[in-house]
Amino acid sequence: MTFLIRGKIALVLKVIIITLISSVLLMLTQSAIAQHQYVIGAFLALTVLLITLTYLTKISIPLKFFIPGILLLTAFVIGPILYTVTMSGFNYKTGNIISKQEAITQVKARAVEATPEGISFDIKLGKSDGKDAILVSDIPNLKYFISTEDSRTPVNASDVTLNEFGVAVSAPNFTALTDAELANADTSYSNFHFKYDETGFISLEGFDAGVVSQQVLDYSESKDQFTNVLTGAIYTDNGRGNYALADDKTAILEPGWRAPIWFENYTKILTDPRVRAPLVRVFIWTVVFALATVLTTFALGLLLALALNKPIHGRRIYRSILVLPYAMPSVMSILIWGGMFNTEFGAINTLFGTHVAWFSDPNFARVAVILVNLWLGFPYFYLISSGSLQAIPSELLEAAAIDGANPRQIFRKITLPLLLQILSPLLIASFAFNFNNFNLIYLLTGGGPRNELDGQIAGATDILISYTYKIAFGAGTQDLGLASAISLIIFVLVASISLYGLRKSKVLETFA
């Protein structure tokens, strides 16, 4: 095996592998730039440069170890974090997803209306002089013409062949599409404008009919505004990702684009009661939920650890059974519990002979969430508490017993304080973990119950992270900007909690 690491063969292998990876990445770079994904393209190009420099020269040995890890971390963790920061400064939501250039194109495409006269013709799709063209039949007036994007050529009535409905099907200098070609003709025709007169054009309605239409909104690039040619109304960039009327801010043109609004997503959280009120409610429940989970799981785990802190009969069997909830894939367990809480068929109601609609009542749902999380989490605290109980020096306990302390006193005055000291970093870590326990909420209650009639997004059991997910990917308006802002606030909260926990565990001191 050593020949793979040393010597000429190794060198050749290395060069081949580096060249292969680099060329694949270079190809990706090229296609990224071709699709105008410049940031991704630049990152890929930088990746190629770093890989070749690091592995084909000797500029830095540590880098040889770090490069794959650093690149992956940058691409899928640090990059997304930075992008989240960026998104949080934008009006980035349903209706404002695309870039400004794309938005202008789409506004133009949508602003096509039939002229007030409402003229429509029977048409035939085909080619004329190699260009897409239509053969138009003005049946009432017995007039026929061929229209392309930029020209309109009359055809003598005597030169056309009519079908039984009086529609011209062939004419000189016009080749109709065959049925097979028609079947393959895609939607591009529906956006095609065939010339009618100075302002009007014929747009297609299906493959047999055309309507004389006009561009209602006229875009002026120099002024960056749309003018309605019928009413004269002027729509200008409102600075928030839409073209809007100057005197009526609600009259906006769809679609909008993602526009920078700086800190508005953050200020909205503080000032807009429609955002703030549910968020405060969700935040309070998140804290209550995380605290209740830590307390209940720790209490039950510790109780068990104390009970089994003595080589009683069957301790090994107990232990294997007790860690099962922790060993099961949590996704499955949560779904199973979800089924058990079902009102009609659920095992919980059957077992207790009750008929509680667990997930329809806010308080019952909250109890269910905490109960399920207790089941999922107590083995963790059982395992670490029993480990920590062993770590408490027995001399301490013996000394207390000799001094006449009863077992309760020993537990309350010596064991518990020592345990709390040992375990406090883990209690804090568990709090931080449950603060973002998305899977549990999402899979068990989906955040519900919620009052749909009120148009609420947040349900009674929604925690911050599941609420944020709903804001970003929910069924209604998807607001990625606001979701990003909330995400970053959660990160600051959780990171402070975790850092506090780490400081307590003194991990930081080892390299501070």
Place this chain on the structure above:
Amino acid sequence: MKKWLMHDSWRHIIAVAICLFSLFPLYLVVISSFASSGSLQLTSFIPKEISFKNYHLLFNNPAIPYLTWVKNSLIIAGAVSVLSVMIGSASAFAFSRLAFRGRKTGIQLLLLVQMFPAILAISAVYVIMERVYSFAPAIGLGTKPGLLLVYLGGAMGVNIWLLKGFVDSIPAELDEAAKIDGASEVQTFWLIFVPLAAPVLAVVSLLSFIGTFNEFILARLFLVDMNNRTVAVGLQQFIGGQYSQNWGPFAAGSILASIPIVIIFLSLQKYIVSGLTAGSVKG
């Protein structure tokens, strides 16, 4: 004698009560998987019949590509566990054994990054992978390689952090000896460190396997196509679709998918517990 029994009986009572609590849902799943009714219903504690209908359905119903889901999960989790430990251990080795400028800053940065809950950046990851899809459909949104890359990136922070702890605990004398004998850093890593740390690396990669197997939300968001799904996503969607009718096959499917994970977990218990106290919480 009687006092002894009194003394220990409370221990047994607590242990048995909590054992019943932990076994109840699991027992229920097992009996539902063998019942033919198809709901997660508690009709009686002792099953009246043992039917393999649900298991049969799982493997023979073309609407439930269960085996494909299992295969997808195994491929993705397997690739993540091997690659992330390979890449992560190189970085961990460098942090632990090499002297270079910016080492302290690097570790602190890593500490901060590994604290960032991946789920918070989920919308950004989604948008980025959507863009990747626009120019490289093979590795963008909705593909297994794309999901694999996202998992690898997400696993880096925690894995490097966890592995660094393990590497620190391996004595440095051996690789110092190799260095004196003229081995380069890269040779020391491959020829001395990796064989020495193999058991530890295996444990971490199995942990990473369990973690990836359990991952739900990214997989759910990424793999929309029925035949691309992982077991977790497939089974969830499956009971989400037509409620309560499909609990039987769901129960059978989760039991089969859970058994290997539970076995890995139980056999690694010792290491997992020491990893737990090192400050990592299972996801």
